[in-house]
Amino acid sequence: MHANAALTPTARLRLGKLVVEQDWPVARAAERFQVSWPTAKRWADRYACEGEAGMQDRSSRPHHSPLATPAPAVRKIVHLRWKQRLGPVGIAAILGLSTSTVHRILTSCRINRLSHLDRATGEPVRRYEHPHPGDLAHVDVKKLGNIPDGGGWRFVGRAQGKRHRAATPGKPRNRHHQPKMGTGYLHTVLDDHSRVAYTEICDDETATTAVAVLHRAVAWFAARHITVRAVLTDNGACYRSHLWREACAELEIRHRRTRPYRPQTNGKVERFHRTLVEGWAFRRLYASETHRRKALPGWIHEYNHHRPHTACGGHPPITRLTNLSDQYT
Numbered sequence: 662m663h664a665n666a667a668l669t670p671t672a673r674l675r676l677g678k679l680v681v682e683q684d685w686p687v688a689r690a691a692e693r694f695q696v697s698w699p700t701a702k703r704w705a706d707r708y709a710c711e712g713e714a715g716m717q718d719r720s721s722r723p724h725h726s727p728l729a730t731p732a733p734a735v736r737k738i739v740h741l742r743w744k745q746r747l748g749p750v751g752i753a754a755i756l757g758l759s760t761s762t763v764h765r766i767l768t769s770c771r772i773n774r775l776s777h778l779d780r781a782t783g784e785p786v787r788r789y790e791h792p793h794p795g796d797l798a799h800v801d802v803k804k805l806g807n808i809p810d811g812g813g814w815r816f817v818g819r820a821q822g823k824r825h826r827a828a829t830p831g832k833p834r835n836r837h838h839q840p841k842m843g844t845g846y847l848h849t850v851l852d853d854h855s856r857v858a859y860t861e862i863c864d865d866e867t868a869t870t871a872v873a874v875l876h877r878a879v880a881w882f883a884a885r886h887i888t889v890r891a892v893l894t895d896n897g898a899c900y901r902s903h904l905w906r907e908a909c910a911e912l913e914i915r916h917r918r919t920r921p922y923r924p925q926t927n928g929k930v931e932r933f934h935r936t937l938v939e940g941w942a943f944r945r946l947y948a949s950e951t952h953r954r955k956a957l958p959g960w961i962h963e964y965n966h967h968r969p970h971t972a973c974g975g976h977p978p979i980t981r982l983t984n985l986s987d988q989y990t
Contacts (some may be wrong), residue, residue: 677708
């Protein structure tokens with residue numbers, strides 16, 4: 662019923678009673694309620710057949726749609742979209758349908774944009790969020806090559822980058838007599854609900870290091886009134902170790918693993934690492950690896966306390982936690 666409708670359900674009932682029970686002429690009732698004669702006749706007949714229940718609005722959807730696209734064709738359209746990433750033109754050419762029909766079906770299924778699908782599998786993106794901080798923490802490791810003294814090749818070019826590598830002291834050599842700069846390992850524990858992140862950069866990803874990071878992260882979250890009750894990791898060696906299992910049991914944390922070869926399950930920490938790399942690791946020229954590592958705590962603080970997060974309604978992750986002394990600093 663639109664905003665300017667002359668007859669509300671109550672007015673329809675009054676009209677029907679006047680015609681059916683009080684024997685008003687249909688024309689007089691139509692004049693009384695300022696509607697057309699066919700409209701008044703329709704509501705009077707419905708009241709005579711169905712009574713008061715018939716005065717409510719009904720769906721305008723037809724009972725039968727003989728020209729609707731058959732269900733098998735709809736399934737084929739969705740399958741081609743998911744598996745082959747084809748657009749309306751390509752799908753229409755394969756199935757012999759019109760482009761407008763294919764686009765309408767893709768829109769109704771909410772897969773008209775490829776951004777609605779998972780890039781790797783083509784399946785619809787499934788988003789979830791646990792209701793309370795600490796219900797689940799995403800844990801992962803990100804590897805980054807160390808920066809030589811003077812700056813890496815991304816900013817100074819490959820030729821100058823090689824000279825910087827060769828001039829960096831104290832580095833072992835590989836079989837080609839080139840200096841091995843080594844790798845930094847970013848261990849991250851990210852809260853699923855608030856997106857508040859704890860990150861350390863270490864020199865390895867062994868089980869001993871991973872367990873030590875977990876203990877420090879749990880204490881860090883506890884200082885912010887978050888009790889970590891479960892963690893989600895991939896199937897890396899450090900997370901399959903007995904040491905990790907014993908640490909989770911000691912901390913009373915339930916350990917969950919992602920499906921093999923399915924990093925999307927742990928996508929929140931994966932996306933955080935992408936933001937971390939873009940906003941900190943390769944954001945500007947660092948004169949050395951030490952210089953870059955010193956900048957990490959400041960960036961993490963910026964991310965947790967000041968950087969707007971779309972999953973938090975454009976607010977920083979820390980705003981999803983309450984009663985924190987340093988929440989807005």
